[in-house]
Amino acid sequence: MAYPASMEESKRKVEETRPRRLEKGPCARIPEAEREELVSKFHPDYRKEQFRELRLGPNKGRPAPLEIADVLEGNSRIDPDKVDIENIDYEVDVLVIGCGGAGGSAALLAEENGASVLIASKLRLGDANTIGAQAGTQGCDRANDSPIMHYLDIVGGGHFTNNPELAEALAKDSPDVIRWLESLGVNWDKEPDNSYHELSGGGASRRRMHSCRDYTGLEEMRVIRDEIRQRNWHGKKIDWLEFEPAIELLMDGKGQVAGAILMNLETKRMTIVRAKAVIMATGGLGRTHIQGFPTTNHYGATADGLVLAYRVGCRLVDIDTMQYHPTGAAFPPQVLGLLVTEKVRTLGAEIVNCDGEQFVHPLEARDTEASAEIRECKERGKGVATPTGELGCWLDSPMIEIKRGEGTIRRELPAMVRQFSRFNIDITKEPILVYPTLHYQNGGIMIEADASTPVPGLFAAGECEGGVHGRNRLIGNSTLDLFVFGRRAGRAAAKWVKEVKLGKLTLEHVRKWQRELKEAGLESMPVSPMLLPNYANQEKPVPGFQPLGQISGYTPFGDRAVRWI
């Protein structure tokens, strides 16, 4: 048994209350009026002191989380006067920045529609939040379901703040996304009659979660990545650069986005890419650790796309709202903040407090569920303390085996079983300690239904774009979003490049940005995009050395064109 003695007593109470909970069933859902009060009192989005108004750029005067405001108001990593943008390394139709589910599917669709494509990925192809998505992808394809029902769930879940055109696109494209992924070789879980095995999810009125065990995102991503690689060989129309994030967009004299400056993370050399269209698909921002929360996000989730798009004039929508996943691991410390998929609750696990009592329906929308946990731990004092001082609630996974029969967990949740067994916790027999963790950026770059932004030549897809989910996203709609808007962006960009005539490349927008920073008295802000978090323990550093990703301690321009080291 891996739980320390201090947690064993509470664990025993969870075991003792199981028969009673089984008899009673899940507790009632929270009525709408109470829900609003709960969320506004306990959800981290409502802590006013954790936000500030942006002081320049398209969102000037609007609030953003402090950590995001810092990168949005950052200095450019380049000195526009020292970069030779005439010395072009790559000339392509479409540059895709980022290669998760959105960037990958955008690249495939752009290629299918006749464009030459270059992908610039900060880490490896496919190193993205997509790969860690476990629960599934929504698709309204069962007989009792429809895009109407899906639409209602999307906008209701988003508290009616979604962009209706984007919500419609998400619902309407969903069955085709499922079909497309299967045609590329994704192995969806199926029933014996070959129909999809579809589960329900928090806030969804129909069973429409398509899953691949609890490795859904991994399965989607490895198929998309493989297809990209195969298309590179067959005709060489998709190419890619790994470990080369974009550090600034390029524009032409006509106000169109016309490529990007990339930086090789290993050699620190620049790569100049001229492209007729750019698709921003850089994903989320969990590694900025908003309000100090741990995160489920991958190593490179640092809001880079928001920063680059903001500097060329894109407005950001709902950037002051984040999703805190209700079930981040709270114990053991080695997995703190990592995702425990919502599928655990979908399958029948309940959330209970230190006394083994239910206090919230297990399938509320995520903001509600997370707020209820915070209330239980922080206000009611019913959380469970870990030896390192974290608080959490129990996610009573063994209930799944009781409700659905022995062996269900191993079959449906192999990743979770493996994850916890590495730390000697058997989730088929023991509950999991959970607490909300920073999971998803609800908002992002403002787009139209074809994934275009107001800046000509720039498209955005996936987590970095906003408006689809309003102020709260439902389970299974993020992986869906990736492919819906990735595919739309790919198609729209391929169409755009057939018409556009680029002018001369310029970095005038960077000069303008630096001037505005200075006028606002912000010239000493750190550089951005952040690229990577800095987790290296910097005891006794060499004086003046600025490590990768450090966002405090701004170094003024040196001799180098790229601000680095």
Next chain:
Amino acid sequence: MAETKIEEKAEKKIRMLNIYIMGKHYEAPEGLTIQTALEHCGYNIVRGCGCRAGFCGACATIYSFTHDPTISYALACQKEIEQNMVILQMPFFPSTEALYNLEDLEPKEGENKLLELYPDLLTCFGCNNCTKTCPQDLLVMDFVSDALRGDYEKVHEKSFDCVLCGLCAARCPQGIQPYNIALAARRLRGSYLTPVPQHNLDRVKEIEEGKFDAELEALKKSDGAELRRRYAEREIEPAL
């Protein structure tokens, strides 16, 4: 309660372990994973770090001990450090992948597409290094022999939890690429052997034909009160 906890914590001395990163000696506190131990020792990782949660295979790592040269394998984000561990991260392995166009690969009776793509499969002599290497504890050699027989279903079943870290290929004395072979097998199965179900195709067709357009259009235009009413009154299907 909270105060006593902090005192207890301060009293309990953290045990420092000797580790050797690519042979160089460092000390790191017990309880860290290989990944966080690297960071504790001052490394700012660029390669060899992805999801940090055991899903992406970026942090494949080889380790042994100063007192025991037996080579072991792990994902750096999932493995705790141990005393006298000697660590080498292997974030990239130069493996080759067969080239194919999925559209040309429909499996036919009596043909083994996997063997056509990966003739090296025939050279497996059963040393089982691949299975011993797998940080996901998959039965790699088993699915390699399933692939040899063209049993896509079994390869899919046994290899599904593969995170493509590449360690199996790195250790194969014959240069076989089990993870790439399994990926091809799963794609063939998903694409050809399990057709898209009719209920999905029907819905795609209905949407293309515009069956829901008028009602969606009305919903998009309806005012907040109407939308809230429809949302609150919608019937919720019970979980399976």
